[in-house]
Amino acid sequence: MFIxxxxxxxxxxxxxxxxxxxxxxxxxxxxxxALARTQESVAVSADGESWFLxxxxxxxxxxxxxxxxxxPRAQRDTPIQGIVLTNGDLDHALGLLSxxxxxxxxxxxxxxxxxxxxxGNVLYRTLxxxxxxxxxxxxxxxxxxxxxCLLSGSQSGLHLKAFAAPGKAALHLDQSNPEPAxxxxxxxxxxxxxxxxxxxxxxxxxSAEIVAAAASADAVFFDGTFWSxxxxxxxxxxxxxxxxxxxxxxxxxxxxxxxxxxxxxxxxILIHINNTNPxxxxxxxxxxxxxxxxxxxxxxxxxxxx
Numbered sequence: 626m627f628i629x630x631x632x633x634x635x636x637x638x639x640x641x642x643x644x645x646x647x648x649x650x651x652x653x654x655x656x657x658x659a660l661a662r663t664q665e666s667v668a669v670s671a672d673g674e675s676w677f678l679x680x681x682x683x684x685x686x687x688x689x690x691x692x693x694x695x696x697p698r699a700q701r702d703t704p705i706q707g708i709v710l711t712n713g714d715l716d717h718a719l720g721l722l723s724x725x726x727x728x729x730x731x732x733x734x735x736x737x738x739x740x741x742x743x744x745g746n747v748l749y750r751t752l753x754x755x756x757x758x759x760x761x762x763x764x765x766x767x768x769x770x771x772x773x774c775l776l777s778g779s780q781s782g783l784h785l786k787a788f789a790a791p792g793k794a795a796l797h798l799d800q801s802n803p804e805p806a807x808x809x810x811x812x813x814x815x816x817x818x819x820x821x822x823x824x825x826x827x828x829x830x831x832s833a834e835i836v837a838a839a840a841s842a843d844a845v846f847f848d849g850t851f852w853s854x855x856x857x858x859x860x861x862x863x864x865x866x867x868x869x870x871x872x873x874x875x876x877x878x879x880x881x882x883x884x885x886x887x888x889x890x891x892x893x894i895l896i897h898i899n900n901t902n903p904x905x906x907x908x909x910x911x912x913x914x915x916x917x918x919x920x921x922x923x924x925x926x927x928x929x930x931x
């Protein structure tokens with residue numbers, strides 16, 4: 626399985642356009658050791674030729690251009706065979722509207738996420754220019770694996786299993802009636818090698834499903850949004866804690882780093898990193914703790930092969 630990180634930041638990217646926090650100021654001025662990052666999206670492939678996107682960020686066009694294997698091979702063509710959405714947040718789904726140029730698209734997500742993005746959204750009509758422009762492959766939680774198929778209908782060699790991850794509905798939706806299908810993780814298996822990738826970019830806490838998926842995976846991408854529960858509060862940027870926004874903080878005795886450090890997976894990688902997170906600084910104490918636990922911090926252009 627081939628994996629390419631197209632974007633590694635949380636919503637807003639790094640630096641965030643309206644943020645003057647020390648991290649954003651420092652990366653703009655070049656006064657800190659940190660890399661700019663676009664919003665989270667990852668491409669996966671069984672053969673290096675046909676690719677599936679895990680989430681479609683608002684910066685998807687530039688991310689496609691940054692990776693030659695996603696470029697068209699003919700007059701009208703794309704190696705992108707499908708898009709998997711782990712939730713309906715705009716930083717995960719808005720990029721779909723940038724893929725509107727009369728191109729057939731295969732979308733893998735829960736019915737709940739699809740309805741939230743399509744119903745009552747006049748902009749979604751741009752993906753209904755012709756019959757069958759978008760083919761929905763509905764993901765059912767707790768069901769058996771299902772194949773990720775090529776646009777031709779044949780199998781790609783990758784299989785996917787969806788599972789609930791503690792989270793919330795997207796901000797633009799009604800959050801008063803949450804459902805497990807609002808936020809998911811996926812376990813992707815390469816049929817040829819048997820290798821597995823667990824992709825969990827948003828998780829508000831641990832769960833039996835998360836533990837089982839991560840324990841069975843050869844590589845794990847995990848929610849790296851906030852280092853501490855009061856990260857935004859301490860900066861005066863918000864009154865909400867990380868948990869209030871359905872993100873499990875990384876640091877501390879109850880943090881996700883303790884969980885990730887105990888996994889047997891050969892690669893454990895934090896992704897969806899908020900612009901305020903101190904581990905973005907390569908020489909920070911927080912980055913040193915991450916590395917000491919055998920965990921990595923995702924960056925745009927990072928590549929893995931399983």
